[in-house]
Amino acid sequence: MSVAASQRVGVFLILDDGERPPARGGPPGLDLIRSYSSQLPEVVRVSTLPATPRPDPLALASAIRRDTLEAVVLAGANPGALKPAFTRAMDLAGADPARVRLARFRRGDGSDRATEAAQAAVACAVLGVPYHLATIRETRAVHAGTLVIGGGVAGIQAALEIADAGQRVVLVEKTGTLGGHMAMFDKTFPTLDCAACILTPKMVAVGQHEMIEVMTLSEVIGVDGTPGNYRVEIRNRARRVDPAACVACHACMEVCPTIVPSEFDAGIATRKAIFMPFPQAVPNAYLIDAASCVYVQTEGQRCGACVKKCAKQAIDLDAEDEVVLRDVGNIIVATGYEPFPAEQVERYGFRRYPNVLTALEFERLTNASGPTGGRIVMKTKRFNKRRKVEEWVCDPEGPQPASVAIIHCVGSRDRNHNPYCSRVCCMYSLKFAHLVREKLPDARCYEFYIDMRAFGKGYEEFFERIKEEGVAVVRGRSAKVIEKDGRMVVRGEDILGDRMLEYPVDMVLLSVGLQPSPGSADLAALLGIGRDEHGFFRELEYNADPTGTERGGIFVAGVCQGPKDIPDTVAQAAAVAARALRSVVSGIERDSSGGLTAAQVESRARELATQLAAL
Amino acid sequence: MAVRANPRLIDELELYGAEDVQKCYHCGNCSAVCPFSREPFLFPRKSMRYLQMGLEERLAGTLEPWLCYYCGECSEQCPREAEPGETMMSIRRWLTAQYDVTGLSKLFYRSWRAELAAVLLVALLTGAGFLLFGLKYGGGSLGVYAGPGAFLPASSVHVFDWILGGTLAALLAANCARMWWLTTGRDRRVRVPLLDYVTRAFLVPLHFVTQKRYRECESKRPWAVHFALVASYLTMLVLIMLFLESLHAAPANRLAHAFGYLATAGLLGTTLYALRGRWRRATPLHRHSHETDWVFLVLLVYVAATGILQHALYRWFGLDTAANVVYIAHLMGAVPMLAVEVPFSKWSHLAYRPLAMYFADLHERALARAASPAGAQSVPAAA
Known part of the structure; x- marks a missing residue:
């Protein structure tokens, strides 16, 4: 396998499927790979070939004979497809047919990193050295701590896996409590388990774990260092309530004059400026929302009522943000998602009609610990004496809907919004239909879908079950919600029934899709990792390395990598913990995933080639 | 009665200006937003279907394209950018050719x-x-x-x-x-x-x-x-x-x-x-x-x-x-x-x-x- 310095090598760059040979210039990165290949001393010829049609071995053989090639390198996304033709051509030309070597790489978007990797792959193939041998990084000591960004179910699971293995974790969460979106859910599909019953014990376990340092109201603002040794800068926004002292007696909340919509209840209920997101919050203590607190906003001129009421003297309204530093070896990104903003699809009447609700609003409405105690009610008009306006509120005693329509794919599979499938909406919509039928047996329930994506374990069975429960499942995305004679009417085409439907309904649920959380772009830039065309963090290799990123020691888990349901999120979170633990337990970073330049790989490959030749 | 399918029907319609018909995934959005789409004349989705399935005879017998005035609402809201409005326009041209006795x-x-x-x-x-x-x-x-x-x-x-x-x-x-x-x-x-x-x-x-x-x-x-x-x-x-x-x-x-x-x-x-x-x-x-x-x-x-x-x-x-x-x-x-x-x-x-x-x-x-x-x-x- 060794390579004599005098060996004559020909490099054939194979274009991607459907790519035409460019008359001038070239696809991104291709020219750089080409010029790099031609300056390698062994290379006597570089040419470009389309992937199809397959080249004729006879023509190739004459080309090989003309340049008296002793070895050829096929370089591209799928070079193996052309190997038989070249093996035959080498044989015909009288050269060694075994000396057809492959350099496999993806040029992708032509980023510098992809180009470097491609060049390195060509260098290895030219020198006849296995790529994975030449690209092993220098090993270096790894810091044992792990940073987890995001306190939803993915972050919680990953943190627990690592901490339970006896390693340190710093968990950074942007809001005032752990839990994320899953804490807001009523039931999980398809098992209809209580979401909180699964999540809250894990939240408590994280909060009490001696190996986990939980930082809520915190954000990563800087990352420095190399894989295995990162120094992270974290800003802790002032909580203004000492969690150690607060006993959650509610006295402060009762005197607080400010009422704002509750984020945890998706806006269908209110909270005070000093509040606890929900009773099972971790840390289980009050916090102050600086943006709505009168004292903070007037810079201490007014209010301060809560301070006087607090028997434990836990409140410090003048507390300030602080920035802390933590050293870690690995970073796990689990920042989740935000629901698609339903108001962008005007025809569904969200915010125009009070009883058009988004998925999260309905989760809170039907949740036994929600503002109505789990009673599904229509919004009723009430006069707000303080603000002197009429507003729509969810009154626990309010009237219940007699008919509910559920509209799938809101903002998903739509080139005007998000072109991708959000994967969870079909199933949670079916779950909603079940909850409606269970809690309101007399109510009619309609589902309008495009394609039913019940792809997971037990999902298809769940779909069958929902149909048996008497839900009218209509194939055809309803197009609009209109008002007729004072009632909401959902209009849609029943494609299988060849009918146009106009159902009068009391409540419309919009199954909104998932999209990357707003801070993703900044975080990606901060960490030096890539994002895909929709803004989700890009995994290193879709099949083989779905948790790794372009930067060693940084991993992704959960919906921030791409839409997925709870079981998949938990599985990926556990997988990512194993990746972090691998380097922590071994104590050395041997990540082959990146960072080396083509020149570095080439010089290593040369060393290896001479070693191999000496054997 | 057997229904004959013409697999080249879409190609033929493309000569009359149709584009992107294959992109349609039949969500029915277009039919539902259309102010004219009423039973028994549901369109444009159904016409897209006829085209995709190559049902030439059915298509030649439809009145639907003439009931469409191309306000463009369907094309604006189409989640697949399949241009149903333009397809209806092209079918009108095709129908004109079908009706014509001289060729x-x-x-x-x-x-x-x-x-x-x-x-x-x-x-x-x-x-x-x-x-x-x-x-x-x-x-x-x-x-x-x-x-x-x-x-x-x-x-x-x-x-x-x-x-x-x-x-x-x-x-x-x-x-x-x-x-x-x-x-x-x-x-x-x-x-x-x-x-x-x-x-x-x-x-x-x-x-x-x-x-x-x-x-x-x-x-x-x-x-x-x-x-x-x-x-x-x-x-x-x-x-x-x-x-x-x-x-x-x-x-x-x-x-x-x-x-x-x-x-x-x-x-x-x-x-x-x-x-x-x-x-x-x-x-x-x-x-x-x-x-x-x-x-x-x-x-x-x-x-x-x-x-x-x-x-x-x-x-x-x-x-x-x-x-x-x-x-x-x-x-x-x-x-x-x-x-x-x-x-x-x-x-x-x-x-x-x-x-x-x-x-x-x-x-x-x-x-x-x-x-x-x-x-x-x-x-x-x-x-």
């Missing part, structure tokens, strides 16, 4: 060169014909426009107009009969009683004159423009077919001229507006333009402009020779425009649209009768 329409829609060649050929024949006629049987001198000794006497042109009108009407009537056969006559699901044909016949002139269905679109503007165009055109038609001689009469017939000015202004205004829209691609309707759309509009503008010009040259400036030359140029535009566009191309919709409304009404009544027990008197009661 010329197929040729013109699929090759703009053929259409242009036909227009030029008819134009040359018209020009040569009128020139020869003027020299041999008319006044003989280009210097006389109207009155005794006129190069082209109004009475002769009048006769020619009626011959041309009669020929075109006959061709169009044959196409309309074929349309009836394809959409209604051969359809065994719809049995239309003869009485219905008579009592509902008023729908054809009603829709022809008012285009009232177009008004049901969310924006009234396209209807207003179209109505102004049709009203102007009809005014001109009446003037030319019935009052051509009084237009040419020496003491100006002020009433006839007033109508003429109004109609010319209407024609020029609306066609220039439409040209500007297509040029700027302002609305979904104007985003895609088939070659035949341009030919139609350009000819209309040309005919209206030369029409008023020959009038102006004679009446305002007294330039008889110039007026005669422009008059022949005018006829060289008007005759091919009518001969090509009315029976074989875009303009045929003046007959197909009102007829489609009429047939749709008949279908609806027939289906309702078949569905309701009271209407099924002829069928012996089962009980």
